[in-house]
């Protein structure tokens with residue numbers, strides 16, 4: 311060993327003035343401390359860099375579904391204000407939705423399958439979808455279903471699983487892997503544009519209200535347009551009003567009232583609590599499903615928008631729910647939905663179809679008006695209802711229905727007002743247009 315090495319060794323082994331600790335020990339401690347501090351600083355730098363990067367990419371879009379009650383100055387009247395704040399308790403808004411303000415499209419859009427199809431079709435028309443779908447992922451709570459999964463759930467879309475056929479498509483009962491019961495609706499038409507379908511599903515998919523059927527997800531592949539919906543297990547209002555063979559209807563007055571109020575709340579939510587609002591466009595008794603507590607869930611909202619307007623007019627006209635201005639101009643507004651609601655209320659009270667050609671007065675609206683004018687209000691209730699409502703209660707609900715079918719759409723109430731009227735106990739029955747009810 312050389313003399314310099316020996317002297318270095320001596321110095322390292324020599325105790326220092328720092329608690330008599332040997333020099334080499336102090337050296338090791340210093341190197342260790344230096345390494346740890348360097349590591350901590352590097353780590354902090356990385357974290358800071360990542361945070362900055364993610365906040366930059368947190369791109370915000372205008373939100374299509376924003377509770378209007380969150381906007382100051384939205385409510386047009388103090389009545390609406392009260393109604394909307396009360397309605398909020400009915401709305402199953404979870405905090406996640408509010409956090410999602412500014413985010414629009416589901417990860418389904420961003421899937422190679424969906425985005426590939428979008429590019430194949432008119433991508434230019436698509437605008438926001440094609441622009442943002444790549445950036446915004448994992449937003450709508452709707453699940454991404456594969457065709458295989460839905461085939462398994464519905465037993466290969468078997469006849470045994472078939473629930474029924476409607477104007478929009480064929481509905482199958484299904485059970486998902488996690489045992490959730492669903493209704494899988496296969497739309498008959500593949501006439502609409504893929505992007506229109508996706509955009510509409512995205513709007514409908516955000517809707518969460520106890521009186522509206524939830525869209526859990528959807529699937530597009532080849533000619534398949536599949537909607538996966540919450541399963542509602544007690545058939546439709548149409549069934550219980552018109553297809554139930556029992557002499558006494560299980561729909562008592564209080565059940566009917568609950569159904570009317572539930573439908574009103576669901577519709578008010580679509581019209582007044584979300585943005586953009588959704589017009590139902592085919593509010594009819596077969597689109598009101600019931601659960602075992604007779605709570606109504608409105609289905610098929612917004613679907614008619616996908617189809618040719620003529621088609622919607624024909625259906626609503628043939629069934630007797632069409633508002634006069636919609637029939638004459640083809641323009642559908644919120645007030646056209648409210649007209650259909652009025653007809654629906656009349657159907658629920660009387661048990662008569664909106665158009666019954668076997669009657670001298672086939673249209674329920676005309677018949678009811680003539681009965682009211684002839685002071686025969688007590689005779690309008692469904693004969694299958696054993697326990698009749700009090701005259702006061704009946705007048706209250708009838709007045710609401712009559713106001714909703716006012717030929718002048720401007721005079722029809724908003725749905726928020728309807729809810730309020732339905733809940734008022736001591737309504738003054740004075741109305742210039744229905745003077746006989748006073």
Ligand SMILES: Nc1ncnc2c1ncn2[C@@H]1O[C@H](COP(=O)(O)OP(=O)(O)OP(=O)(O)O)[C@@H](O)[C@H]1O
Nearest residue numbers: 473474475476477478481493539540541542546596
């Ligand atoms: N989510 C659901 N849960 C349970 N049954 C459903 C559900 N959606 C639809 N159905 C049932 O499936 C059948 C077909 O429904 P669909 O909505 O396609 O047409 P519809 O209700 O008969 O009327 P329309 O097409 O004229 O609106 C009906 O018997 C309906 O009650």
